[in-house]
Amino acid sequence: xxxxxxxxxxxxxxxxxxxxxxxxxxxxxxxxxxxxxxxxxxxxxxxxxxxxxxxxxxxxxxxxxxxxxxxxxxxxxxxxxxxxxxxxxxxxxxxxxxxxxxxxxxxxxxxxxxxxxxxxxxxxxxxxxxxxxxxxxxxxxxxxxxxxxxxxxxxxxxxxxxxxxxxxxxxxxxxxxxxxxxxxxxxxxxxxxxxxxxxxxxxxxxxxxxxxxxxxxxxxxxxxxxxxxxxxxxxxxxxxxxxxxxxxxxxxxxxxxxxxxxxxxxxxxxxxxxxxxxxxxxxxxxxxxxxxxxxxxxxxxxxxxxxxxxxxxxxxxxxxxxxxxxxxxxxxxxxxxxxxxxxxxxxxxxxxxxxxxxxxxxxxxxxxxxxxxxxxxxxxxxxxxxxxxx
Amino acid sequence: xxxxxxxxxxxxxxxxxxxxxxxxxxxxxxxxxxxxxxxxxxxxxxxxxxxxxxxxxxxxxxxxxxxxxxxxxxxxxxxxxxxxxxxx
Ligand SMILES: Cc1cc2nc3c(=O)[nH]c(=O)nc-3n(C[C@H](O)[C@H](O)[C@H](O)COP(=O)(O)OP(=O)(O)OC[C@H]3O[C@@H](n4cnc5c(N)ncnc54)[C@H](O)[C@@H]3O)c2cc1C
Numbered sequence: 204x205x206x207x208x209x210x211x212x213x214x215x216x217x218x219x220x221x222x223x224x225x226x227x228x229x230x231x232x233x234x235x236x237x238x239x240x241x242x243x244x245x246x247x248x249x250x251x252x253x254x255x256x257x258x259x260x261x262x263x264x265x266x267x268x269x270x271x272x273x274x275x276x277x278x279x280x281x282x283x284x285x286x287x288x289x290x291x292x293x294x295x296x297x298x299x300x301x302x303x304x305x306x307x308x309x310x311x312x313x314x315x316x317x318x319x320x321x322x323x324x325x326x327x328x329x330x331x332x333x334x335x336x337x338x339x340x341x342x343x344x345x346x347x348x349x350x351x352x353x354x355x356x357x358x359x360x361x362x363x364x365x366x367x368x369x370x371x372x373x374x375x376x377x378x379x380x381x382x383x384x385x386x387x388x389x390x391x392x393x394x395x396x397x398x399x400x401x402x403x404x405x406x407x408x409x410x411x412x413x414x415x416x417x418x419x420x421x422x423x424x425x426x427x428x429x430x431x432x433x434x435x436x437x438x439x440x441x442x443x444x445x446x447x448x449x450x451x452x453x454x455x456x457x458x459x460x461x462x463x464x465x466x467x468x469x470x471x472x473x474x475x476x477x478x479x480x481x482x483x484x485x486x487x488x489x490x491x492x493x494x495x496x497x498x499x500x501x502x503x504x505x506x507x508x509x510x511x512x513x514x515x516x517x518x519x520x521x522x523x524x525x526x527x528x529x530x531x532x533x534x535x536x537x538x539x540x541x542x543x544x545x546x547x548x549x550x551x552x553x554x555x556x557x558x559x560x561x562x563x564x565x566x567x568x569x570x571x572x573x574x575x576x577x578x579x580x581x582x583x584x585x586x587x588x589x590x591x592x593x
Numbered sequence: 594x595x596x597x598x599x600x601x602x603x604x605x606x607x608x609x610x611x612x613x614x615x616x617x618x619x620x621x622x623x624x625x626x627x628x629x630x631x632x633x634x635x636x637x638x639x640x641x642x643x644x645x646x647x648x649x650x651x652x653x654x655x656x657x658x659x660x661x662x663x664x665x666x667x668x669x670x671x672x673x674x675x676x677x678x679x680x681x
Pocket of ligand 1: 324325326327328329332333334335358359360361362406407410412569570572573574575576577578581
């Protein structure tokens, strides 16, 4: 067995343990109290999982991107919020790793993630542009001596109060156009978060994502040198769509498993009697298979396109493909959870049975608005006019 | 006038009509970044469609990237490459 394969396997065995021992037992309380999944994140830190995707030369785990995606799926089966925190952190890490300049500040920073298991939150959405990641209003501005500052009105900062560091998108300068952006990393101590609202949402409650005003001052070297358009197309957007869809699949899979457990229990109670819900379960399986197929083919396409010079990832036909993954998975995951509710009936509707799927349904309902599907449809509608093979 | 100069002038006209730039295209050098000059992603798609129509070409998927439409010079290279391919 190659070193890389055994590294992935060891990592995923650790994740499976954390999912069962730390994420699952606390999932209901995390959801009910809308509290941070501290048990899961502490266990992930102890397992060095926050630096799993950092190359081993820099002290990280050096696991494959497929293993990170599989981990999002596995955590999603136990606790959607834990999986989302893990996924969002990995999106930031993978973005930095893929656009790393040798000997840059970011190289040292990745070593710090490995040695200190630092958690990164994301500040891309903005009041005024919503989920449109490709435009910013707030700008970095020079304050002299190679230092810069910014202030950004963020409508939603997941686990901002629990994160060590923030990755923020901004206009390149106070005079830059909205689409001329940079991506900056600030460490705890360099930024200040002023919470602007409360967090009592329908689902994904444990992500703890209220609005914030973010203010920071930082040295120039903490601005990622690759242009943000490239970062977005080659990494941030496709990786977000892939990791999110893996965890949505995880949540939907657990809802399906609960429905199956319910039908099996009913079959055991009355052996040989007809079970109408068994047919519904079979129908639900085909819905789940569609989701599984889209998620795994999306991952395979991304890995293939990342193997060479990544130029394929900037092509409009490829952008369409990963946008479609997000739309399809975000619609299909709550459909599967609704189907599971239909199979389980009232015991699925109640929040305190082994067959409860309310949390699953509510968590996956966030998927459509986590960057509004309508916005993505608008982009796709325009790309479809010009792309050739889609 | 050379082919290149002619194509350059026509590209500038198409940009003026379709890229919805907040600045006058005459003020932009061939190397100037059109996105930095304020072209949105949406406008860039309209520009691509207008260029296909005007020059009677089809950009293949490999050319449909932000980089190819980032500047007047880059668009000119792409068009001359496509026209060269057609002639060959
Ligand atoms: C659980 C969760 C955690 C999140 N965490 C973070 C985070 O940590 N960091 C971060 O930066 N962001 C995060 N987000 C994303 C962020 O909250 C939203 O994507 C962003 O605030 C968009 O706000 P909005 O819903 O008002 O959508 P907008 O994009 O502003 O859209 C508002 C409404 O207009 C509609 N609309 C928009 N565009 C169009 C169009 N072109 N055509 C038709 N209708 C349109 C939408 O469907 C929506 O109904 C998170 C989201 C969720 C759900």
